Structure formats: structure tokens, C-alpha cells
Amino acid sequence: MKKDLYNFAIRMGDTSWILSHRLCELCSYGPFLEEDLAMTNIGLDHIGQSEEWLKYAAELSDENIDADFLAYRRKEKEYRNVQLVEFPNEDFAYVVVRQFFMDVYNYLLYSKLTNSKDTTFAAIAQKSLKEVRYHLRHSSNWMVRLGDGTSESHERLQNAVNDLWFYTGDLFVMPESEQNLAKDGIIPDLAGLESDWNKMVMEVFNEAGMQKPEYEVLASGSFDGQHTEYMGFMLCEFQYLPNMLQDAKW
Amino acid sequence: MGNTDNQGPLWEVFIQTKPGAPYKHAGAVHAYDKEMAIENARDTYTRRHEGTAMWVVKSEDIVAVQPEDADAFFDPSDDKIYRHPTFYEIPDGVKHI
């Protein structure tokens, strides 16, 4: 049970952590100044959420570790984020679509998690939900704006949708430990979120004039510790200093 | 398009710091539509819990008194001191007025 809680906390913490890393890469890269600030705000929310989950995971762990250890000192295989958030900031359309897919997912998941039988899970969800509602509003508006903007923006958005759709299968996969938690009323049935997710995504797709990709989405294995080719490079970057000076405190 | 450098219209931002307080001008942001304007204002001007409510209005929609008209607009009220309560004499001993 404790191990199951740990696994889920890690899944949530890592997903926010890696997404926040992609967002921090955008500092000074916004299409205009106001949006630069907006993306940083969203990134900061994700770091905050990640920290809460990783703190709790560290408490649940039998080892004497903290959130920083979990964020910075693990091997690639030990990170359990969904692969979607590893996808790089190819252009602003990818940033928007990646965020939108995650925002809908987080909105549904956190809404359910507020009723978790685990009080820490419920508390993290309660706090995060407010942030996520704003993220969802922001990314949905951008979906429509780009989808209904110019033919170029429409095309770029559709490209991003087509590419990122591939990674959405992972969102609803439930490894054994999560099935256990669902049985105990600690987390919702993730597979059960899929139809709501599809419905909400399609509503915005319709408004934005986006076509749902035709290919069947398969789970790509985030939860066996499988990552995209992008992941190793991210680790090299954010683990750079802790790896270089193992004994240093920062 | 030819418009690629355009930063969008300017919007003035007004923030209420707590319920009941008047809205105060906080600054301005660029944005291309209303929805974006209120979000940009939020992300720019309320990063340190500065507010509980907020307005944005397109700068070009604000009507202002021109400085050269300021004396005509505002000076005539200078000598209307009878509009202030201190203008009136009330006999000693009268209370609650």
C-alpha cells in the first residue's frame, strides 16, 4: 500500500517536474512579452505541484531522502512521468497543445482526487485544482485563437495535435499499483477518465476547427520507466550541477 | 500580412486590492482580444496577491480631460466651499449633526 502510494506520488510529481522543465526553457522565448510571463506562471505552478508530490513521495519512501533527491538524483528508468511532457517546444503550437492535453487531464484527475481517502492526496489536489483551472482556460483560449487565427496558425496547430496525440494513450494506463489504489478509493479509475477527456478535448477541437487524428492511440510505456529519446538530454541538463559536485549543498 | 510587428492594442488595468476598496490603476498591457487582455493583466500585475478583482479597458476607449482644459474643469469648484460641512456653523450643544 505504501509502495503504491509512493508510485502514484512519483508519477504525478515527475510529470509536473518534467513539464515545468519544458516550460522553464521558454523564459525569454515567448512570442511576446506578456505570454512569456504567462508561461512562466504556469511553469511555476507545475514546479510547486511537483514539489508537493515529491515531498510526500520522500516521506513515503523507506530511505532517508527528500524531494530534491527525487527530482535530481535518480536514473532515467526511475522517472515515471508520462511521455507527453517530454516532447520539446518545437514551436508555440506544440507548447499550447501539450499544455492543453495535460490541462484537461489534470483538471479531470485533480477534480476526482479532491475526494481521495488519502488526506495528503486530497489536499494537494485541492490546491492544484485552482491552478489547473486557470491553465485550462489559458490553453483552451490559445487552442481556439490559433485554430481560428490564420491559415498558418491553423496548420501549425493541427501538426502539433497530430504529433502529440500519439502520446496521449499513456495518460489512462493503470499499472497494478494504481489499480490497487483505485480499489481503495484513493485515486479514481484512470481509464474511466478517458471518455470525459475525449469529450472535453473534442469540444475545444470543434471550436478551433481541429481534426482528431485518425490513428489509434497506443500506450507507449511511461510506467515501465520507458522514455522518449528526449529524456536523457533533459536529465543531462538539470542534473548537471548535482552530478558535478556530489557533496555540495545549494 | 504585413502586421507581424504588431503587439496588439493597449489595455489599462485596474485592480481592487480587497473587497470594498476602490479599483486603482495598476498599469497597462498589450493584448489582442478581451479574453487575452484579462489574462495578461493577471499574469503581469497580480503575481504577488495584489488583488481580489480586476478590470481591463482598451486604452483608446478612455475619455480624458485635456490638460489645457483642466482649469476650466476643476477650478470652478474651488470657491464652492458651501459644499463642505465645515462651512456651516452649528450652535454649541447640538449633537449628532
Place this chain on the structure above:
Amino acid sequence: MDDKLKNEDPELLKEFQAKIDAEVKIEPKDYMPEAYRQHLIRQISQHAHSEVIGMQPEGNWITRCPSIRAKKILMAKIQDEGGHGLYLYSAAETLGVSRDQYLKWLHEGKAKYASVFNYSALNWADIGAIGWLVDGAAIVNQVSLQRTSYGPYSRAMVKICKEESFHQRQGYEIMVHMAQGTPEQKEMAQDALNRWWYPSLMMFGPHDGDSPRSSLAMQWKIKRETNDELRQKFIDKTVPQAEFLGLTVPDENCKFNEATGHYDWTDINWDEFWASIKGYGPNNKRRMKHHQKVHAEGAWVREASIAYGKKKEKKEVA
């Protein structure tokens, strides 16, 4: 009378100076001499560009922050720089020039930004040194500018000063951790101080005697204290902070002078200063290229936003 003022109405000019002398703020639609407007256009936009270009040297480390806490702080700080750029662009726009135009002048090389941001951020302690020294120097300047005579600029400065107070402290905190950390960390801290000390002193600009625009700017209270006064203020408060860290400023003549009550110091290498101003600093081209590239890559997003905004407005009218 100054040549720049020969086209001004003497009566208006007298009234204007009287307002300035009485500490009445000048507002956008008030009369102001053209030279005053031009000075502000140059100074406020340069200030705004500096904030925005200043995001880059720190951005160089944002993906390599060594702890969750450090990453949150640095992101929030870089975001603040962007926000401050935005406040300042807004103030500058009240002078009748659009942000579009200011960005064009920047890209064409007609507008400048603080040269200090052309220096390289080479190790993690540089993030400490930038906060402590570069923001420290900026704060000395900005505190003084809160009293500047132009209303919108003054109001932006008040807001900025309020927010910036955490910047210098977070920088110093990093320096404390580094200076008290492992020998390698301490070495990084000293290295960062060595490289950022003089660039920070340069931030106050040339000596008063070599600063051609200073006198009118002082008379009009755009500037409230001279370059040299502000620089000395900064040195006096910063050297003891370096001593506390157990680090030494890279100037063997930097000692407290009992007679003057100030720290003595060795003058800046002005050749380096002017080279950097003229575009030959270590990263001038790189910083500008970054800004131009991002601006160009964002063009389709802005176009889409314009198109969508128009469609939406039409729908609302209909």
C-alpha cells in the same frame, strides 16, 4: 540657453521648470520640452530593453538550477525582469511611441540596453553575483529614480523597486551558500565576483565629467543623483558585504578611507566600457540575435492573434 531648447516657448519653459522645481510630476499630456521627451524616450526604453535582454544571461542557467527551490526562485526572478520590462515599455509608450517602434529601434541598433548584460554567466555562482551585484547596482539607481520628474516613469519605478527587493537578497543568499560550501563552490563564488565586480561599477555610466546628457537631465530631475555619487554609494555598501562572505573584490586599492568616509577604488577600464557600448562586448551579437530570432519566430503567433481578435470583435458587433 541650451541649443536644444531654442524652439521652445520661453513662457512655457519657465512654467515647466517651475513645476519641476516644485516637485510636481509631469504627466503624459502636459507640456514638455521636446528635448525632455526625447531624453525620456531614450532613457526609459533603454531601461526597458535592459530588463528584457537581462533575462538572457540568467536564462542561460534556468535549465541547470541545482535544486527545486533555486529553480522556482530563478524562474520568478527572470519573470520579474520581463514584467519590469513591460511596466517600463508601458511608461515609455505614454510618450507617444509604440512598443513596436521601440523594438524596431532595438533591432536596428538605434536603441541601447545596459552593457552589463553582454557579459557571460559562466558558473552557478554567477547567478548569485548577478543578483547581488548587478541587481544591487540597479537598485541603487532605481531607488533614486523613484523620484524622477516624469509621472509614469516614477510610478513604474516605485512598483519595480518594491518587487526588486527580493532579487538582490536571493543573489546574496546564493553567494552565502557558495562561499560557505565546498572548496570548489567557494572558488566559483570568487571567480564570479572577479568577473562581475567591474561590469557592475560600469552600470552607473561614465564619470560625471564625461556624461554629455547629464546636466539637463539633472536640471529637469529626470536623474536625481549623478553617476559618480550613485557608484560610490554602491561601492560603500557592497564591499562590506563581500568581506562578510570572505571574498575579496578584485581591486587591491579598494580600502576604507577614514578621511573621506568612503571606500577608495581603482578606476574602471574605460576602454572596455566604451568597446562594450559600441558593440564589442563578449555577447552583444548573441543577445541581439536571440531577441531578433524569438521576435521573428513569434510573428505567426502575433499574426494569428490579430486575425482572431478582429474576427471576434466583428462577431461581437454583429
